[in-house]
Amino acid sequence: MIKYEIKHTTTYEYGDNVSQCHNLVYLLPRDTRHQRCINMTVSVNPMPVHSQRREDYFGNQTFYFSVEKPHRSLTVISRSKVEVEEVRPTLNLDFGVTCEQALKLMADDRSEATLLAREFILNSPMVAANEALHEYATPFFAADKPLLSSVRELTTQIYKDFTYDPEFTSVATPLSEVLEHRRGVCQDFAHLAIGCLRSMGFPARYVSGYIETLPAPGQEKLVGSDATHAWVAVYSPGEGWFEFDPTNDKLAEEQHITTAWGRDYSDVSPLKGVIFGGGDQQSLSVAVDVNRITL
Amino acid sequence: MQTPINSKLGPLSYSTHSEGFDEVFAEDGAIREHWQYLFDSLNQLGIEAIDERHSKAQRILRDDGATYNVYQEAIAKSRAWFLDPVPHVIKSEDWGDIESGILERSELMNLLLQDIYGAREIIKYNLVPPELIFSHKGFLRPCHNVKLPGEHQLILHAVDMIRDEDGEMCAISDRTQAPSGAGYALENRTVMSRIFPSLFRDSHVHRLALFFRSLRSKLSELSPGVSVPRIVVLTPGAYNETYFEHAYLANYLGFTLVQGGDLTVRDGFVWMKSLEGLRKVDVILRRVDDMYCDPVELRGDSHLGVPGLLEVVRAGRVVVANPLGSGVLENPAILKYLTEIGRFFLGREPRLKSVDTFWCADPKDFDHVIDNFDDMVIKPTFRKPGTFSILVSDLDDKQKNKLKKSIKDAPHLYVAQGYMKPSQTPAWIDQGLVSRPAILRSFSVAAESSYSVMPGGLTRIGGDADTTILTNQRGSESKDTWVIASEPEKQISLRSEAASTVKEVSEHSTDLPSRVVENLFWMGRYAERAESALRLLRSVFVRLNGFEYLSEAATQTLLRSVTHLTNTYPGFTVENSDLFKSPEAELVSVVLDEQRIGGVTSSLLAMLTSAEEVKELLSADTQRVINDIGDELETLKSVFKKQLASAPEEALDPLVTALLALSGLCQESMIRGMGWRFMEIGRRFERALQTISLLRATMVPVLNETDEMILLESVLFSVEALITYRRRYRTDMNVASAIDLVMLDETNPRSLIYQLTRLEEHLSVLPKVETMQRLSEKEKLVLEAKTSLQLSDLQRFTQTESDAGIRENLDQALVRIQRLLIEGAGKVSEKYFDHADGPQLLVKSGWEL
Known part of the structure; x- marks a missing residue:
């Protein structure tokens, strides 16, 4: 088993105050045949008044939150630890179903x-x-x-x-x-x-x-x-x-860590939602760290 | 075939149609028994009486504001709801079978819905091809595992049925999204019982009230816990085709009618934005299609929904009925598999049969459809505006090929149904009974452990005997449906109900969403704005066409006042001698041009739009006056367009009268609630501001004495003070006494001070948040305006100090009051109306879900 620690930071900056927002994120790794998520947390700043983690239609992990105080920037940090199978049965692509x-x-x-x-x-x-x-x-x-x-x-x-x-x-x-x-x-x-x-x-x-x-x-x-x-x-x-x-x-293979799957990107976009206010301008920055760890 | 229906009793005959099942005549040509009493009664009434009651029915419908709006037409063109005066009659025994068929079908649809958003066994056990569910746009994946409390997922269900040639009822489609029509059925019934009171009473017709009582108690039951649930009806708004019904049902059931923007999600609950702040909502009866209900998780481009709604539903903190995702059951391709699905869930074939349905995604079905193309009705699997059922044989070859190609390109989007000739039922057309094809929509609502079915439902008939496809979007008439009981039923009505739920529900009924209050405010303002413009125009026309000599200066001042009062700049404020020589074109444009904001037509249309938004709060009388205003406006257009009438001021009279009737009704018939207050506040602000504009335009400029007299007379005439003035002063006109009457006289209901006093009263009773202060900011502003007026010195007003040719003191005083009032109106709007920024998507997507 290879163990990874992942930190994924998403920051939105708005041109004007956002009075409230409702968001749905796909930032937490799901379990698959080859990987297991050991622990995961999401932290949001400003503090959400409501948040909920659950499994979606495809079995993915989702996190829903809403912030209701005025804010100019929003930061979502997800942290997780994942075990991924190192050795997989060798896949011989030249045999099997035509x-x-x-x-x-x-x-x-x-x-x-x-x-x-x-x-x-x-x-x-x-x-x-x-x-x-x-x-x-x-x-x-x-x-x-x-x-x-x-x-x-x-x-x-x-x-x-x-x-x-x-x-x-x-x-x-x-x-x-x-x-x-x-x-x-x-x-x-x-x-x-x-x-x-x-x-x-x-x-x-x-x-x-x-x-x-x-x-x-x-x-x-x-x-x-x-x-x-x-x-x-x-x-x-x-x-x-x-x-x-x-x-x-x-x-x-073992260097790929799965977050979610769906029919296409629209089913699993990392962060989507609706904001009230915020003006016309907004900027997004994302930082991701994937590191091997030993537990 | 012309058949006399009973030669002994009267003159009526009924020409039947040779095709399809005949509702009235049995095969041997005899009248079926359950129609006999109706026909005898109609015969006794005679042609003229029936005709007269038919007109009465249309009049009542119009007064009730009953419309069915057709997509892409403006509100002003919303189509009147047509009701045929001859009911569709079904006998009790037949109905028993139909009812149990519908009931069972609703139960089956309920189980199917539960399965689709839960275990999906119908797919796993291969009862249906997976694509039936997976490819349908109504299958909303975010709604997976979202459940209503209790054993029902499907709360409301409607089934469209026609009788086949053997007389057996056959379902052709289901409505499970937000079924429309129950309210229209109720309105039809109300009208029929008014135009044929004794016929209705003696026919022992099954009542509808029980159905609505079940609906109301089911919705209350669904409420997540609190003892007095707040239930709202969510409408897409006044432009929706069935908006009348939304307003009508909300009223009848005692629920508040709201739009998406009236609701907000806070702290994990849904709230209504009301005058007194946020009010928690427990149950939403939705008339917005599910995929538009929440831009966060469903269609992001929707402005009709409430961001975050689905998450609250998921947490069980609000109930939406029908549940989000229920539109998936409307896929007509499901009918192909319904027998199998029935066996699987119920252990038997459904009793109510469905029309033979072919799904073009099935290769065998596809071939069959193409081979028998001309006999087919083609339907989209997913209903949206602009898509219709099409009878292939109605098409020409080119259209057929085009349709074939569309089907080939995306076969899963189409079903075909074998064409069934609808049964024929009598309708009252051109003073006689003729036969028309009929389709019946019946409704069921979840009740206790099963469903409760509305006895009868909404019958629609085709425009002629050969109409093949019946839909409201393409115009068809409706009928009341009478299920004739063998003996009279006990009278039940929602209103006489003793159950405590009624009282409890009505506790919330005074809640008004801020949007409604805002529309009432604007309705008052626009009505007043139109009225004052009309009044001034009327006196200007009188003056221009009068026999008295009018100097150039007086003419110009008078015409300029029109521009100032209506804000239609530049108008007469430019120096243009031609314009003043023949001012008619400009005046007509101020009256008729919709684009000239502030003009008569523009203000009236804005007033009508606001009225449409608050339809559910207007009484039948008010609705009638509103209709009259719309009609008079149309009349005025045609009169003015032909040529400027010889006495144009008279052409304006009916509109002024109608507007007066409106304000009179609001005074006399509206409950003194917050709604009425805001309409009054709107009126008073507007009348005060209009009076100020008029005075500034006419009394501030100094003219020679003769001109001034003439102007004063026109002004006093336009503010309805001329007679008072003459009685009171009995002298020649003079500016000082005119100003006194129009500005400072507390007893003149059109004076400035009168408006300010009324405003003071209304503002003092509005809900307050600023508990620390005795007076709110807006109250202070109005008080300041009033005080400055009271302290003013009348003599100073009439003086003119410089050579500028104006009365500066008067002008300054008016400007000051104007500023205070505009600020005050702004404060009212700021405090009580909803100014939240509209929602926007965090990530703008280019794809459509």
């Missing part, structure tokens, strides 16, 4: 897991299947090829074709623009992979979380230099869900 079999099973298999996975083939608020995505993905999904190795190739191709460019996109950039300009960030690449998979008829979901980054040799790691991350999971009938990271051209 694309053709997977499609057939998706239609015919009556197991609960497969029936529920069908939710993730459908369009979602930010990701809709379409011709262009279908065209981009088709070469990788030959009928007799194993599904998982096809997905791996797809994500490798995305990694090769697309440039990581934080300046280019925002949370609201549509997928079509990402595809056209071949630029984006992890969130866009995850959405792209999801769109490709759904266009081919496979269930795919969005996974948000963190990735451990290591400093260059001989240098010290900078505080707050880590970032939130996003990748994609695909469902193979009879085999379960498997995670791929198109941004880094790899499988999600």
Whole structure:
């Protein structure tokens, strides 16, 4: 087991007083097949009058709070400790269900897991299947090829074709623009992979979380230099869900720490809500630290 | 086929339609027994009497403000609610079957709703394709595991039904979101019992009151704990198509009508912003679609909801009925699987059958639909404004292909139902009985361990015998539905009810949301503003068209006063000799142009809009006067547009009269509550300010004596003081006595001092927060204005000291009072009206949930 300590700080500064706010955050790691959250806390400044932690529809951890005194800035700090499985059964992508079999099973298999996975083939608020995505993905999904190795190739191709460019996109950039300009960030690449998979008829979901980054040799790691991350999971009938990271051209493994999953970003955005007042101007800053610890 | 319905009794005949089940005639051509009494009675009444009662019905509906607004039309164009005077009759025995079918269906829908937001066994056990739920927009994931207390999740349910060709009732759709129509059914019943009192009494019709009593006690029961629940009806506002019903039901049930902005979430509870501060809300009967109810967790772009509502619901601290998420049951594709779902949850097939339904996402169904396209009614799986049911055979080839393509592109968004010819029922059209297709919407409400079904419901009929699809959005008439009992029923009405819940609920009924109070305030102000503009215009027209010679200076001053009073600058304040030579166009524009803020039409429209917002507080008489004002405005437009009438002042008279009727009614018929006070405060502020503008425009400039006399006469005429003046002074006009009468005379209800005295009274009884001070700031301002007026020296006012040609002292005094009053009105608004910044999303999203 590898143990991580994560600190995620979000700060909003407003141009004018906010008289009250209601917010919903997805900043606490959930339990998964490969990870367990040991403890977690969220602290909010100014002090909320109401707050509540609970599990959402997808089984994610959410935290709801409302602040009711006037404020110009809002800080949310989440801290958690997570254990992640270090050694996983080696995944041999060259065996297993073929694309053709997977499609057939998706239609015919009556197991609960497969029936529920069908939710993730459908369009979602930010990701809709379409011709262009279908065209981009088709070469990788030959009928007799194993599904998982096809997905791996797809994500490798995305990694090769697309440039990581934080300046280019925002949370609201549509997928079509990402595809056209071949630029984006992890969130866009995850959405792209999801769109490709759904266009081919496979269930795919969005996974948000963190990735451990290591400093260059001989240098010290900078505080707050880590970032939130996003990748994609695909469902193979009879085999379960498997995670791929198109941004880094790899499988999600022990350096990936999952916060939440959903149909796309809109289901699990880290912090959303409504404010009263606040003027037209607001600025957001985020700092993330992911560190290995020994307990 | 023309069939005399009873040649012995009277002249009526009824032409039936050959297709569909006939409600009146059995197959052998005989009248079904349960229609006989009605037909005999109608025959006895005769054509003219029926016609007359029909008109009376429409008149009552109009006076009650009964409308059904059509999307994208302005309030002024809201459509009157049409009621056919012939009831739809169902016999008790038939109804028994229908009722138990509806009851069972409601129970089934309740279990289904519970499952969809809980265990989702219908998916796990493969009863329905997962996409049926997962792809529907009404499936709101944030509502997962959110439960109402008690065994009911579905509180209100409505079913649309038509009779098939064998006469069997068949459900074609369900309404589970915020079902509309129950209030219209009640209004129809009220009107019918008024226009046919004896017929109604003798027909032993099942009453509706029990249904509404069940609704009220169910909502009270749902309240999370406190002994006297505060229940509100949440409406999207006056622009919603069924706003009339929201206001009507709120009134009937004794609940407060609120909009999203009237509510706020604080400290983990929902509160109503009222005059006296925040009041905790326990139960919300919602008429806002669920996904618009909370921008935090549901649709972020909604302004109709209450931010944070869902979290309060989740904590069980407020109850919303129907629960958020219940719209998922409106998916008509569910009907395809309802038999199976019934077997699963109830262990039997549902008794009330549903129309054959095909879901285009199912490949077999898709093929069937395309192969039999012309026989199908196509419906969207998710209802939203602008989407309708379409009978394919009504389309031309081009439209058919377009529809086919839409279905192919997104098959899961469409269902098809085999077209059923509705049954035919008699309607009163062009002085005779003719047959029309009928659809019945019935309502059920959760009660004890089951449901209580409204006997009858809302019947709608098509515009002609061949109308295929009946919806209110596309215009159809309604009917009262009479379930005829074999013996008379005991009379039950909400009002005579002895149960203590009535008293308890009404304890809160004096609560008014701040928004309502604000609208009453503005209603008063706009009514007054329009009236004073009309009065002045009337006297200006009289003067311009009069036989007395009017000097240029007097004409200009008079015309300028119109611009000053109505704030329609630049108007007559520019130096333009042409304008003064033929001022008619500008005057007409001040009257008719909607865009000229301060003009007559603009003020009246603003007044009507405010009135619409507080509809539920207006009496039937007031509603009638409001209607009259709207009508007179239309009339005026047509009169003025043709040409400036020969005596334009007379064309303005009816509007002045209608406005007077309004203010008279408010004086005589409104309960002296806070609502009335605020309307009065609005009126008094406005009248005072208007009087000041008028005096500044007419009495401050110094003219020669003759001109001044003429001006004075016009001013006194416009403030209704001319006769008093003549009786009292009996002399020639003079400025000093005119000023005395218009400004300082306590006995003149249009004088400035009178307005200030009334304001003082009203302001002193408003709820106070500043307990430390004896007088609030606004009271001080009004007191200061009044004192300065009382201490003023009349003689000084008439003097003019410089060569500027104005009475400076008068002007300064007026300006001072004006400033104090504007500030005072501002304080009232600041203190009692809601000025919270509107909510905004923390992160603006570009996607639609």
